[in-house]
Amino acid sequence: MTADPGFHYLLRLTAWGFFVLLVAGFVVELGWRMRADALAREHPAARHRAAVYHFVALAAAPLVAVVVALTAHLRLGAVVERAPPTSLPLFGSSAGGSGGPALLAVAWLTGVAVMTLHLFVQHRRLRAVTTHPASPALQEEVARVAALVGCRRAVRVRVGDVSVPQVTGAVHPTLLVPCSLLRLPHAERHAVLLHELAHVVRNDLAVNLVQRFVLALTWPQPVAWAMYRRIAREREACCDRLAVDHGASRAALARSLVALAPRSSATNAAMAMAAPGTIAWRLGQLASAAVVPARSERLTPFAVALLLCLAGWAGLGFADRDERLMDLYVAGMFGPAVAINAHDPAGRFGLLVRRGRVVEASIADRPLGLAAIRQRGAEVMLLDSSRAPLVTIRVSDTGRVVWKARTPIR
DSSP states (O other): OOOOHHHHHHHHHHHHHHHHHHHHHHHHHHHHHHTHHHHHTSOHHHHHHHHHHHHHHHHHHHHHHHHHHHHHHHTTOSEEEEOOOSSOOTTOSOOOOOHHHHHHHHHHHHHHHHHHHHHHHHHHHHHTSOEEEOOHHHHHHHHHHHHHHTOOSOOEEEEESOSSOEEEOSSSOEEEEOGGGGGSOHHHHHHHHHHHHHHHHHTHHHHHHHHHHHHHHTTTOHHHHHHHHHHHHHHHHHHHHHHHHTTOOHHHHHHHHHHHGGGOOOOTTSEETTOTTOHHHHHHHHHSOOOOOOOGGGHHHHHHHHHHHHHHHHHHHHHHHOHHHHHHHHHSTTOOEEEEEEEETTEEEEEEEETTEEEEEEETTEEEOGGGEEEETTEEEEEOTTSOEEEEEEEOTTSOEEEOOOOOOO
16 A cells, blocks of 8 residues: 655655755864864863754754745645646656655664664663662762752662762662772762762753754764764763862862773763763863863854754755655645646646646636546546537646647637
């Protein structure tokens, strides 16, 4: 059974969104690299915001393009004016298949489903970790650090079979710690707790969960992965800076990073102290001098707005110029009727077609009744008052028509 052309319309629209995603990735990466040196001198929070802006712009660009194209078609109203071609459409009279674009869209959506499932599995594995309540002494220490860092949310503390301290639970935060945490010197343990509770203060876990879903939507674009890694790196730098600002020793924080790095095995479903792949860079940040604001972050919202405007312009472009996309829209379940005003040497005639069915017709601006319209499949005959055929037309479900030109009556 052939799927409704409206389904293939959405697939082709999705394929166009994929094309916009590829182009937007190039633009986003170019914009980031042009300001990389200036951003490197800014506060970690400013760099983190800039990375998030770029990531959101990359994800929003294909969505904006698709929504603009869809809106442009929906604004056509109930009837679309269309000139008759001299032959049947290049893709045939059926609007069913959409070839390569459909396969591309299906592959993209399959990847989205796989990545979303992977995220769900990660959370299930994290929930399955065996834990037990922390000792009263550790709970009191965590409470003191939470008050120091300004954490107003209740944080449960659990000791579990984990290799490094990590925060889980976007709604009800839980600090999972290994038994080895209590064996760390006080200064290092204090720095670790400050860093982890900084994630709770910043609500990083909930934000990261949204970013993981966005990454699932943009998985074919390598720039999306690069931006996601930059966000993760800057997020850890923000928490390091917050920990230092609230009393953690830079040296103690660096020692704890080195001590935890060999055992780091946390997944992206949690906020871990020693996030894989960031240790060396964070040690360099802790050892560097104070940053000098470069004010380049102010350009980011403007660049994002410009990119989204370009995406909307692209959406209008392929909505207007992709005739196959229009064919699929017209042939779909919710597509409009198509008004065709045709003429040949014998004069003018008009048709109103919806999904391959002629619902109204006229000859020389004279309306014909439904009894004068005889349709069998794609073939339509317009009859005169004596039921003699005036013209025979082939009508496609995309609203295209073809007929043998009539000769004028002498």
